[in-house]
Amino acid sequence: MTVKTTLSFTDRHHQFLSEKVGQGLFATQSAAVAAALEQMMQDEQERDVALSALAQEIRARMETPREAFIDQDDAFAAARRTIGSARDV
Template identity: 85%
Template sequence: MTVKATLSFTDRHHHFLTEKVGQGVFATRSATVAAALEQMMQDEQERDVALAALTQEIRARKETPRSAFIDQDDAFAAARAMIGTARGV
């Protein structure tokens, strides 16, 4: 279903929409706006997934006993070695 709506744009945004249609990137200005909205929806969905994963990881780490903690020097030793090798140190 298609819904007709009236939208207002700044001159900058209107120019961009018109330019993209003129370049053949999109068939119409409406298609350009629809693509932007789809991208925003996808970005929001990906952000929600990432935040859920981060929340789960934080909860899991909160349950980790202190005896299982890793010393920060040990945790970053491999990364420091790779950086040193890359720098020729």
Template identity: 70%
Template sequence: MESSMTVKTTLSFTDRHHRFLTDKVGQGVFASQSAAVAAALEQMMRDEEERELALGAMAEEIRARLDTPRADYVAAEDAFAAARARLQAARGA
């Protein structure tokens, strides 16, 4: 379990960011500017974890496909034949 110790720090924001934080606190969306920044950081951390998981899954899929014997490859013409047939039928061709 990660530590939940509070660390005091000083941050600088553009006027735009400061107004946004102040508005969100004023609207009651966040209890404080610190809470808003913490929520943004948590979202960034979740996004990074999800991105790492997605990249890992893609890497695994690429490795699996690289290990596929050439005899098991499907020709592009065969792979898309059913879709092409449906498109032609829908177009009345």
């Protein structure tokens, strides 16, 4: 279903839309705006998924008992060795 609406743009935005249509990237200015909205919707969905995964990881880590924690020196030891070896070359 298509809905007609009226939108207002700054001169800069209108010029950009007109250029993209003129370059053949979009059939119409409406198609360009629709593509931008689709991208915004996709970005929002991806952000929601990422935030949900992050929240889930934080919850899981909060349930980790203290005795299972890894000392920061141990956690980064392998990386430090790799960096040290690379510097020696």
